Amino acid sequence: MVKRMNQVKRRPHAQAKAVNPALWIMATLTALGLLIAMMAQSQARSAPESFADLAEKLLPAVVNISTTQTVSAHGQMPEGVPDFFRDFFERRGGQMPQPNPRRATSLGSGFVIDAEKGYVVTNNHVIKDAEEIKVILQDNTELNAKLLGSDPKTDVALLQVDLKKGVKLSAVKLGDSDEIRVGDWVVAIGNPFGLGGSVTAGIVSARGRNIQAGPYDDFIQTDAAINKGNSGGPLFDLDGNVIGINTAIYSPSGGSVGIGFSVPSNIAKNVIADLAEYGHTRRGWLGVRIQNVSAEIAESLGLTEATGALITSVADDGPAQKAGMEKGDVILKFNNKDVSEMRKLPRIVAETEVGKSVPVEVWRKGKIVKLKAKVGELEVAEKNGDVEKPKFAKTSATVEELGLSLGSLNDEMRARFNLPEEANGVIILDVDNEGPAAEKGLRAGELIVEASQKEVASPDDVKQAVKKAMKDDQKSLLLLIDGEEGLRFVAVKLEK
Structure with missing residues (x-):
C-alpha cells in the first residue's frame, strides 16, 4: 500500500505537461483587468449610511454672519399708506412725509479657515455696505468682525474676528475643487432663513457653469438644498474639505429648487490669499479684447477645430502688445495651459502671478507662433484706465x-x-x-x-x-x- 502511494505521488511529475504561453498571458491579463476594476470601484465612494459624524466634525467651523447698515428711506412710501393719501399729496404738488432712516439687518453664512488669526470667509454680497459685522458661532457666541478685503468679481470676502478671551475657533481646510466630479456627494452647511446651522446633502450636478455673475464664472452646480441665508457658507466633500463657497441659487419661488451654485475653492484660494496679504486682489492682466472662435471662424483661419480666444484688439503699451500679439491672433495656450474656449483665458491670466514671464502660443496666418509675455496687474491697469469695460452681447x-x-x-x-x-x-x-x-x-x-x-x-x-x-x-x-x-x-x- 505504501509503495503504491509513492508511485501515485510520482506520477503527476512524470506526466506534467508544458503550460501554453498564450493561455497564461490571457489569464494574467484577465486577472489584471479584474484587479484594476476592483481598485477603480474602491475609489468611487458611495453615500455613507449617515452624514452625522461629518456634520458633527464640521459644524463648529461654520458661522452665521449678521450685518447692520443704515438704509435711507428717501423717496419711499411708508408701508401701509392708502392710495388716496398719495393722490391727496400729489394733487397739491407736495410729497409724502418720509420716515427717518432705519437700521437694516441681513443674515448670511461663513466659515473659519484660520483659527489662530480668526479668518472667516464669506460672500462679498453678504457684507457689502455693512457698517457692523457680527460673527455668531455654533454655541451662539457673538464676535465682532472687521472686513480685511472683498472681491466683487468672484463674490468672495475675508473677515477677521475679534477673538474674546477663552474663545477657541474651529477651522476647516480649502480642498482641491478640480478633483470633484459630477455625481460626487457633497454637504452644504449654512444659515438658511436665519434658522442657524443647517446641514443638507446632495451631489455635484455640473461643473464649469457660467451664470453671467462675473468675468470669472466657473461655478459648481449642486442639488444640495441651498436657500436664502446660505450665501457664504461652505460646500464640503466627504473628506470634510471645502470645495466651494455657496453663492447663488436659481429659484422662481425664492426657496431651493435643487439648483445651487458655488464658487470653486481653487478660484477662491488665490483671492483669499491676496485679500489676507494686500487687502485687495492682484490679478494678472494681458491687455487684449477677445471673442469666441466659432466653427466658421475656425475654418476661415485654417484651424481644425473651434478652439482658443480670438484677439479683436490689443491695448497700447500693454503686456500683449509688448509680447508681439496682434489683432486676429488666436491664443491657443497661455502659461502652458490650453485655452479650449474664449472664457477660459481671463481666468487663466488672472490666476497667473503678476510680473511673471510666461509662454504663449498663438495661431497666426496658418501656423503656430510662440511668444513670451510678462503678465501685468489688472488692478493697476484698471486704476490707470487702461482696461476697457467688457462689452457683453445683450442676452x-x-x-x-x-x-x-x-x-x-x-x-x-x-x-x-x-x-x-x-x-x-x-x-x-x-x-x-x-x-x-x-x-x-x-x-x-x-x-x-x-x-x-x-x-x-x-x-x-x-x-x-x-x-x-x-x-x-x-x-x-x-x-x-x-x-x-x-x-x-x-x-x-x-x-x-
Missing part, C-alpha cells in the same frame, strides 16, 4: 408692450428651466402680472418660437416684431408659444 430685454422679460436661450437657461437640447426660441424670464401677456396665461420658462409667424432667436427679434406690428397699427401680436401643453398660438394685446 435679455424687457418688452413693455407685451409685459414680458425675455432672454436668449443658452446652456444656462436650458439648465435653469430644465429645457431639452433641441429646444429653440426666446425664453420668457418674467411676466408682468398686470400686463397683456399675463392675461393670456403666459408663464416664465415658456418659449416664444415665432412672432408674427416668423421664427425668433433673440429678445431683439421679438422687439423688432413688436415695433413692426405697432407701426402697422396692429392691436395684437401673434406668438407661437412652446410650453407644458405643447405648441400653441397666442394673440397678445399690444400696449402703447
